[in-house]
Structures are given as structure tokens and as C-alpha cells.
Amino acid sequence: xxxxxxxxxxxxxxxxxxxxxxxxxxxxxxxxxxxxxxxxxxxxxxxxxxxxxxxxxxxxxxxxxxxxxxxxxxxxxxxxxxxxxxxxxxxxxxxxxxxxxxxxxxxxxxxxxxxxxxxxxxxxxxxxxxxxxxxxxxxxxxxxxxxxxxxxxxxxxxxxxxxxxxxxxxxxxxxxxxxxxxxxxxxxxxxxxxxxxxxxxxxxxxxxxxxxxxxxxxxxxxxxxxxxxxxxxxxxxxxxxxxxxxxxxxxxxxxxxxxxxxxxxxxxxxxxxxxxxxxxxxxxxxxxxxxxxxxxxxxxxxxxxxxxxxxxxxxxxxxxxxxxxxxxxxxxxxxxxxxxxxxxxxxxxxxxxxxxxxxxxxxxxxxxxxxxxxxxxxxxxxxxxxxxxxxxxxxxxxxxxxxxxxxxxxxxxxxxxxxxxxxxxxxxxxxxxxxxxxxxxxxxxxxxxxxxxxxxxxxxxxxxxxxxxxxxxxxxxxxxxxxxxxxxxxxxxxxxxxxxxxxxxxxxxxxxxxxxxxxxxxxxxxxxxxxxxxxxxxxxxxxxxxxxxxxxxxxxxxxxxxxxxxxxxxxxxxxxxxxxxxxxxxxxxxxxxxxxxxxxxxxxxxxxxxxxxxxxxxxxxxxxxxxxxxxxxxxxxxxxxxxxxxxxxxxxxxxxxxxxxxxxxxxxxxx
Amino acid sequence: xxxxxxxxxxxxxxxxxxxxxxxxxxxxxxxxxxxxxxxxxxxxxxxxxxxxxxxxxxxxxxxxxxxxxxxxxxxxxxxxxxxxxxxxxxxxxxxxxxxxxxxxxxxxxxxxxxxxxxxxxxxxxxxxxxxxxxxxxxxxxxxxxxxxxxxxxxxxxxxxxxxxxxxxxxxxxxxxxxxxxxxxxxxxxxxxxxxxxxxxxxxxxxxxxxxxxxxxxxxxxxxxxxxxxxxxxxxxxxxxxxxxxxxxxxxxxxxxxxxxxxxxxxxxxxx
Numbered sequence: 001x002x003x004x005x006x007x008x009x010x011x012x013x014x015x016x017x018x019x020x021x022x023x024x025x026x027x028x029x030x031x032x033x034x035x036x037x038x039x040x041x042x043x044x045x046x047x048x049x050x051x052x053x054x055x056x057x058x059x060x061x062x063x064x065x066x067x068x069x070x071x072x073x074x075x076x077x078x079x080x081x082x083x084x085x086x087x088x089x090x091x092x093x094x095x096x097x098x099x100x101x102x103x104x105x106x107x108x109x110x111x112x113x114x115x116x117x118x119x120x121x122x123x124x125x126x127x128x129x130x131x132x133x134x135x136x137x138x139x140x141x142x143x144x145x146x147x148x149x150x151x152x153x154x155x156x157x158x159x160x161x162x163x164x165x166x167x168x169x170x171x172x173x174x175x176x177x178x179x180x181x182x183x184x185x186x187x188x189x190x191x192x193x194x195x196x197x198x199x200x201x202x203x204x205x206x207x208x209x210x211x212x213x214x215x216x217x218x219x220x221x222x223x224x225x226x227x228x229x230x231x232x233x234x235x236x237x238x239x240x241x242x243x244x245x246x247x248x249x250x251x252x253x254x255x256x257x258x259x260x261x262x263x264x265x266x267x268x269x270x271x272x273x274x275x276x277x278x279x280x281x282x283x284x285x286x287x288x289x290x291x292x293x294x295x296x297x298x299x300x301x302x303x304x305x306x307x308x309x310x311x312x313x314x315x316x317x318x319x320x321x322x323x324x325x326x327x328x329x330x331x332x333x334x335x336x337x338x339x340x341x342x343x344x345x346x347x348x349x350x351x352x353x354x355x356x357x358x359x360x361x362x363x364x365x366x367x368x369x370x371x372x373x374x375x376x377x378x379x380x381x382x383x384x385x386x387x388x389x390x391x392x393x394x395x396x397x398x399x400x401x402x403x404x405x406x407x408x409x410x411x412x413x414x415x416x417x418x419x420x421x422x423x424x425x426x427x428x429x430x431x432x433x434x435x436x437x438x439x440x441x442x443x444x445x446x447x448x449x450x451x452x453x454x455x456x457x458x459x460x461x462x463x464x465x466x467x468x469x470x471x472x473x474x475x476x477x478x479x480x481x482x483x484x485x486x487x488x489x490x491x492x493x494x495x496x497x498x499x500x501x502x503x504x505x506x507x508x509x510x511x512x513x514x515x516x517x518x519x520x521x522x523x524x525x526x527x528x529x530x531x532x533x534x535x536x537x538x539x540x541x542x543x544x545x546x547x548x549x550x551x552x553x554x555x556x557x558x559x560x561x562x563x564x565x566x567x568x569x570x571x572x573x574x575x576x577x578x579x580x581x582x583x584x585x586x587x588x589x590x591x592x593x594x595x596x597x598x599x600x601x602x603x604x605x606x607x608x609x610x611x612x613x614x615x616x617x618x619x620x621x622x623x624x625x626x627x628x629x630x631x632x633x634x635x636x637x638x639x640x641x642x643x644x645x646x647x648x649x650x651x652x653x654x655x656x657x658x659x660x661x662x663x664x665x666x667x668x669x670x671x
Numbered sequence: 672x673x674x675x676x677x678x679x680x681x682x683x684x685x686x687x688x689x690x691x692x693x694x695x696x697x698x699x700x701x702x703x704x705x706x707x708x709x710x711x712x713x714x715x716x717x718x719x720x721x722x723x724x725x726x727x728x729x730x731x732x733x734x735x736x737x738x739x740x741x742x743x744x745x746x747x748x749x750x751x752x753x754x755x756x757x758x759x760x761x762x763x764x765x766x767x768x769x770x771x772x773x774x775x776x777x778x779x780x781x782x783x784x785x786x787x788x789x790x791x792x793x794x795x796x797x798x799x800x801x802x803x804x805x806x807x808x809x810x811x812x813x814x815x816x817x818x819x820x821x822x823x824x825x826x827x828x829x830x831x832x833x834x835x836x837x838x839x840x841x842x843x844x845x846x847x848x849x850x851x852x853x854x855x856x857x858x859x860x861x862x863x864x865x866x867x868x869x870x871x872x873x874x875x876x877x878x879x880x881x882x883x884x885x886x887x888x889x890x891x892x893x894x895x896x897x898x899x900x901x902x903x904x905x906x907x908x909x910x911x912x913x914x915x916x917x918x919x920x921x922x923x924x925x926x927x928x929x930x931x932x933x934x935x936x937x938x939x940x941x942x
Contacts, residue, residue, distance in 0.1 A: 549699065
């Protein structure tokens with residue numbers, strides 16, 4: 001929550017013209033300070049005077065430690081009030097925490113001394129003989145929430161469950177565990193949970209999604225976990241819904257999960273193929289070849305057993321048929337339901353205007369996401385907008401039957417509440433028509449995602465109409481675009497004036513191996529210069545595949561594509577950039593080439609740069625010339641995990657030299 | 672770890688009585704051998720290292736004088752072998768590293784039991800009665816681009832030219848990895864490579880040489896391998912593989928790995 005201090009001061013001044021900020025009682029000041037979350041603001045506040053410094057330090061609750069591990073002895077000791085500590089971003093990223101120290105125990109104690117009040121911890125746990133958790137966990141026996149991170153492969157020789165056992169052994173009050181970015185085997189988790197039944201019984205929040213691998217949990221594993229953790233309130237898991245696989249999750253498993261954990265307020269089950277990133281063919285009928293073993297009758301029973309449910313995600317990725325009766329039961333059995341996401345649920349609403357049914361009856365929904373509902377029509381959509389009348393967030397993905405007409409009436413009906421919309425890979429909704437359909441909420445919408453699919457006819461029409469369109473409140477814009485397409489039409493597609501837009505995310509996807517050289521020299525980042533307040537960008541080219549070094553004659557290297565994507569970035573005034581490099585799938589290699597380093601070095605306003613890929617030292621050194629750059633890191637947080645041996649990732653020494661150069665006193669960073 | 676080992680990111684893997692040293696070509700690093708290494712570690716001690724100037728080494732260690740000729744790199748190789756106390760090795764050299772191995776084995780033939788030359792060439796520029804594959808005009812464009820990158824880099828502008836901008840496909844093939852080096856080092860290395868003419872030293876090589884080459888490598892015409900075979904004074908054997916490109920150990924491992932293993936394991940008479 002961001003509290004505007006001048007506003008408070010003004011309010012005080014309004015009450016009586018002689019009231020000074022320091023007349024406010026300390027208790028009230030403390031509350032005001034604790035509401036400020038932006039780090040830069042806090043840093044500025046702490047420079048005002050000693051009293052404010054003390055207040056700021058005593059109200060700073062969360063801290064992400066950056067800096068190089070070799071400098072850990074320089075750890076600041078003034079943040080003793082911190083309760084949420086993130087150690088997973090210490091440089092070099094993903095390095096085994098205690099490897100460079102001869103006395104890890106002393107260092108662990110030092111961490112404890114610096115941060116005595118930590119109850120929530122995020123830490124990167126690499127494979128090594130000196131287990132990170134073995135040293136850290138005893139320092140904070142009162143930990144309540146732990147998130148473990150590991151993108152590197154789990155060593156096959158590591159004993160099963162060793163990391164979790166170290167954690168559970170020392171942190172008996174643990175109630176929340178997140179291993180969604182932790183590369184481990186299902187057995188590691190099962191063993192840990194079974195070995196510590198008292199912790200399992202008091203776990204209220206368990207996140208076992210699998211972002212860091214493509215496997216999921218089997219049915220019996222899920223059942224074992226849920227029966228050991230009956231007090232779970234939040235469960236997120238990746239599993240296999242395809243009935244051809246051993247251990248698939250079907251009716252009976254869902255029923256058992258609901259029986260085991262009746263207190264669930266958040267249930268989030270996702271199929272292993274959900275994040276595969278493979279976009280279905282837009283002309284595809286919308287049905288998968290395999291059905292899930294889930295029938296609407298059992299679904300109804302499942303919902304009946306979860307009366308406290310507030311948030312439900314069932315991204316099944318395999319057909320679930322005729323679901324409207326189940327969704328009606330969802331509404332009656334789960335009165336607290338506010339957020340719903342369904343993948344491949346067909347028949348969610350039959351669209352009969354006079355008899356609202358199915359999902360239309362879920363009137364309490366504030367957030368709805370419909371993925372791949374093949375028989376969803378405009379009628380259904382319009383009925384939904386009448387039924388779910390307080391929706392503030394809506395996502396529609398892969399629904400062939402929806403057109404701009406239906407979408408427009410939908411947004412019109414929800415114009416008082418809708419502020420967050422995502423429209424993606426719907427055949428009849430290209431960029432221009434999506435933006436036109438959102439016209440009723442153009443002045444309200446805060447977050448938007450559209451696919452940059454340019455349809456020549458609609459573009460020509462729009463260009464001719466040339467009326468300016470102002471999107472007054474939009475703060476976050478997310479785009480998807482196919483590799484090789486240009487961003488340039490965006491400026492006249494219907495979203496040209498965004499006075500409040502600060503953050504943009506662009507995802508580029510496609511196989512460049514066989515594509516001809518990009519015809520223009522620039523992807524079109526330059527066209528974003530018209531956005532006055534743009535300060536943060538996420539450019540995700542991780543879905544772009546091509547040749548790093550082995551392009552056959554006549555084919556284009558990834559270095560040329562990199563130049564194509566990043567040209568123009570030097571003209572943007574962004575201060576924070578996350579860049580995911582393209583990849584050479586054959587070599588499992590995602591790295592920066594010369595054009596990227598050169599162009600990023602020209603982006604003079606950058607303060608923070610995070611590259612999700614590898615880069616050689618000399619290319620990173622190009623960035624030392626950026627006048628404002630104070631934080632740059634290579635983060636290999638992608639799957640398949642980076643290889644350990646014979647890889648071109650930045651060596652530990654290279655990282656240290658780069659960070660030393662970046663942080664050296666001869667670089668005078670103006671602010 | 673000794674200084675030389677650390678500077679070159681030397682790795683020693685596997686176990687066996689014989690030592691195999693894998694040397695990468697310019698613009699890449701030891702990861703080009705990633706598909707080959709698993710097949711060797713059971714029978715050989717495998718030594719991997721990065722040439723000075725490779726992206727994974729400290730650019731401050733690049734001594735422009737030392738590396739103005741290929742001899743400088745040969746000295747590095749010998750230093751590594753000495754620090755690791757290798758008495759005799761099978762040397763696998765890709766591209767220019769094959770010639771570096773040849774130079775090293777002339778001064779210390781005792782250290783090398785055989786040399787495997789992959790995609791190697793003694794001279795890249797065409798000459799009277801010699802076809803190296805590159806014409807002067809092609810190289811002019813390359814040096815112009817590298818010079819432009821160097822100037823940009825020095826003046827704080829963006830060096831943006833890459834191998835794919837070259838007109839000649841042969842130059843593209845060879846230089847695409849070179850452009851990824853730091854612009855001053857890339858220029859120096861390119862000059863070193865294209866000014867070197869190793870044809871004279873071939874007659875001084877006494878160690879058996881296995882010459883491997885892709886049937887379609889735009890940077891190394893097939894006739895070059897024949898030239899090597901004819902002019903090496905030691906015994907040699909040529910195998911032309913059906914692979915494509917200058918980095919066949921990466922682009923076509925299923926063709927290349929078996930051939931490499933065959934030549935590593937067996938001598939010329941038994942291959």
C-alpha cells in the first residue's frame with residue numbers, strides 16, 4: 001500500500017495551519033511509516049533526520065539482500081525489524097551460499113544477529129555438501145514461512161528429502177511452505193512431510209506447483225500429502241490430468257483431496273502441460289484429443305466439501321464436459337468464492353438469456369479466467385457479464401467462439417467494476433478488435449493484455465479513422481507478439497495515449513530457425529517512446545528459438561534477431577529492465593550476444609537490469625558505462641535448468657569482477 | 672589451482688591411462704565439446720580449457736603482443752600440459768586450435784601421441800596455386816566491420832555489426848563466433864588468424880595427424896584437408912564427414928561424435 005506523505009501533511013495542515021509533522025504522535029507516525037512500501041521512498045525518508053531514520057528502520061519489515069556473497073561480512077545490521085528476508089538474489093545468482101566461507105556456522109550466526117526477527121525466508125538452496133539449510137534453519141527456529149528456490153538440477157546422489165528434513169528439524173512452527181521454484185523430486189517432499197507429522201498437521205499453506213520442471217505430482221502423492229496436512233487452507237499443485245498417464249488425477253482424487261482438506265480457501269490445480277508455452281493453432285476446434293476423468297457430478301460433490309473456498313483454479317488442459325450443473329453447485333456450496341479460473345471446461349453456460357445457468361449464477365465472483373472453453377459463445381459471454389456483475393478482473397484465452405461484438409457488450413455491462421482484462425489467442429479477436437471491444441472501459445482499465453495480431457483490413461480502417469484514443473488509467477500493459485512481427489502498428493491500433501502507463505511486458509514467441517532475416521531492422525521498441533511515464537519493461541524473448549552458432553548456410557543467427565528485438569531500446573527512458581534472451585534449444589543455451597550488450601549499454605536511464613540468460617564477462621562490462629546502473633544480475637531461472645559443467649555461464653570470478661566494477665567508487669552514480 | 676589452470680578455466684574430467692586434450696576454436700569456449708565429453712570420461716582423462724580471449728576468460732589477461740601470432744597460444748597450451756604434468760596426450764584441435772597444436776608439437780613432439788585436426792586449415796586466404804576459401808575482398812569487408820565495431824566500442828557507441836552482416840557466406844560461417852568477442856580482442860584475433868600461413872611448418876610436424884572435416888564447411892573447403900594430408904610430413908589420414916558447417920561437433924553430433932571417437936581410440940593403421 002503506497003501512502004502519499006505530502007497528502008497526509010496537507011491534511012494535517014488543512015486541519016490547523018500550525019500543525020507540524022513532528023507534532024503527530026509517534027504511534028501515528030509509526031503507522032504512517034509502516035504503510036510505505038516502495039524502497040526508494042523509504043531510503044529517501046531515512047535521510048531526512050535521525051528520528052526519521054530510526055522510524056524507517058524500525059518499520060522496515062521486508063528486505064531483499066543483494067550484493068556479492070564475498071562481501072557478506074559487510075551485511076548491514078540496522079535492519080533488525082525485518083521479518084521477511086529474501087536471500088535468494090545474492091550474487092552470484094544461484095551460488096551455493098556457504099561454499100566460499102571456511103566457517104559457515106559463524107556466518108549463519110552473523111545473519112541471525114543482523115536479522116533477529118525473521119519469520120519469513122526465501123533462500124536459494126543449491127546442491128552441495130555444506131547444506132545451506134543445515135546452517136541457516138537453526139538460526140531462525142520461529143520461521144513460519146519458507147520459500148525454497150532452486151533452478152539448477154537436483155543432484156541424483158543427494159539423499160532423498162535432505163533439504164526439507166534440515167528445515168523441518170529446526171523450524172517446528174512452520175506453517176507455510178513454497179517449493180514452486182524448487183527443483184526437487186516428489187519423493188523429497190513426501191518424505192519430509194511424512195517424517196514430521198506435527199509440522200504437516202500445522203501446515204496451512206503449501207505451494208507445490210512445478211515451475212522448475214515439467215513433472216507434476218501423481219495422484220497417490222497428492223493424496224498422501226493432503227491426508228498428512230488436514231489443516232491446509234491454501235494448496236497449489238501441478239499434477240497430471242491426462243488419464244493415459246500412471247497416477248493421473250481424476251474424479252476420485254479430487255474428491256479425496258476435498259475430504260482430506262475441508263478448510264481450503266484456495267485450491268489451485270494445474271496440469272503439467274499448462275505452461276508448456278505451445279500455443280494451440282487458432283483454427284483448432286478447441287477440444288483436446290483426450291478427456292479428463294472428471295465429470296460434473298463429482299465436481300459438484302467436491303465443491304460441496306469445500307465450503308470455505310474463496311479462490312479456485314482448475315487448469316485441467318483436457319476436456320471437462322457439460323460443467324454448468326457443477327458450476328451452479330459451486331455457487332451454492334461455496335458462498336465465499338471470489339476468484340475462479342477454469343481451463344478446458346466446456347458448457348460453463350448455455351447462454352440462454354431467459355434462463356441464466358452455470359457460471360452466470362456465480363454472482364459473487366470478482367475475478368474470472370476462462371481458458372479454452374470451446375463452446376463459449378457471445379451469448380454466453382453476455383450472460384456472464386449480467387450474472388457476474390461485480391467482476392473486476394477477467395481473462396479469456398483460446399475461446400474461438402467469442403467475437404468483438406460479444407466482448408464489447410461484456411465490457412459495457414461491466415464498465416463500473418472491470419479494471420483488469422486479458423484477451424489472448426482468441427481467433428476472432430485480433431489487436432485492433434480487442435482494443436475496440438474495450439472502449440467502454442478505456443478510461444477505467446488499469447491492467448491489460450492483448451496479443452499483437454495485426455489484421456491488415458482492420459489496421460487500415462483504424463489508420464484511416466485516426467482518432468486519438470486515451471487510456472487514462474492504464475498502469476500495466478502486457479503484449480504477446482509472434483517473432484518476426486513488428487510492434488509499430490501498435491501506435492495506430494487504438495492505444496496511442498497512455499498517460500499513466502508505467503510498466504510494460506512484451507512476450508515474443510516463435511521459431512526463428514527457418515525464418516528469413518527480419519526485413520526491417522527494428523522490432524519497433526522505438527514506438528514506445530510516446531509513453532511518457534514508462535519506467536519498467538519486461539522483454540521476454542525466452543519463447544524465441546533459433547541458432548546460436550550453428551546456423552546452416554543462408555539461415556540467420558540469433559545475434560541478428562537480438563539486434564532486431566532490442567533496437568530502439570536506447571531511446572526509451574526506462575529505469576528497470578528484465579530481459580529474457582532467446583534460446584538455442586539444441587544446445588540448451590540462452591545467452592546474450594554482442595548486439596544486446598551494445599544496445600543495452602546505450603540505454604542511459606537504466607538503473608536496474610536483470611538478464612535471464614548467460615553472458616560473457618566482457619559483454620557485461622559494456623554495461624559499466626551506464627551512468628545510473630546500480631544493480632545488474634544474470635538470473636538463470638528457466639527450465640530446462642542450466643548445465644553445471646562445460647557451460648558458458650559467467651564464471652564466479654567474472655561475476656565478482658563485474659560487480660566490483662559496477663560498485664566501484666570511481667563510478668559516480670548521480671542519484 | 673595454479674595460475675595457468677585458473678586463467679584458462681582448465682577442467683580435468685574422467686579417468687583412464689591416456690589423456691585427451693580438447694581445444695576449441697576462436698569465438699567459442701570449451702562448451703563446444705559438451706556432446707563429446709560424456710563419451711570419453713570413462714576411458715580417458717579429459718582436459719578441457721579455454722583459449723585466452725574466449726568469452727569465459729578474463730579479458731585483462733589477453734596480451735596483444737603475445738597473441739599477435741599463433742605461437743603465443745601454443746605456449747599457453749604447453750604451459751597447461753606442464754602444469755598438469757601430462758606426459759603424453761591425444762590432442763583434438765578444432766579450427767585454428769588444430770594449427771596451434773601443430774606448432775606446439777613441433778617444439779615438444781614428446782608430449783603428443785597424435786593430433787586430431789577438425790575443420791583445420793593452414794591458410795585461409797587464397798594464394799597462387801592454393802585455394803584457402805577466402806578472397807581478399809571478403810576479408811576486407813570483415814576487417815572493415817571489425818574495425819567499425821572497435822571504433823564504436825572505444826568511443827562509447829554501440830558496436831552492432833555481426834557475422835550475419837557479411838556478404839560472403841564463407842566469412843559469415845567463420846566469423847559469426849568471432850564477433851562475439853570483445854571488439855579489440857576480436858580484431859586482433861581476426862588479424863592473427865588471417866595473416867597466419869602455416870603451410871611452411873607442416874613439413875616439420877612429426878606426430879601422426881588425423882584430419883577430419885565436414886563435407887560442406889564454407890570456411891574450410893574440402894581441398895584444404897587434402898592439402899594438409901599431402902604436405903604434413905608425418906603420417907596422416909583424412910576423413911570427410913557428411914556433416915554441415917564449421918562447428919560440426921555442435922550442429923551434427925550424431926555424425927561427428929562417432930567419427931571423433933574412432934580417431935581418438937584408434938591409430939592410423941587400425942582406423
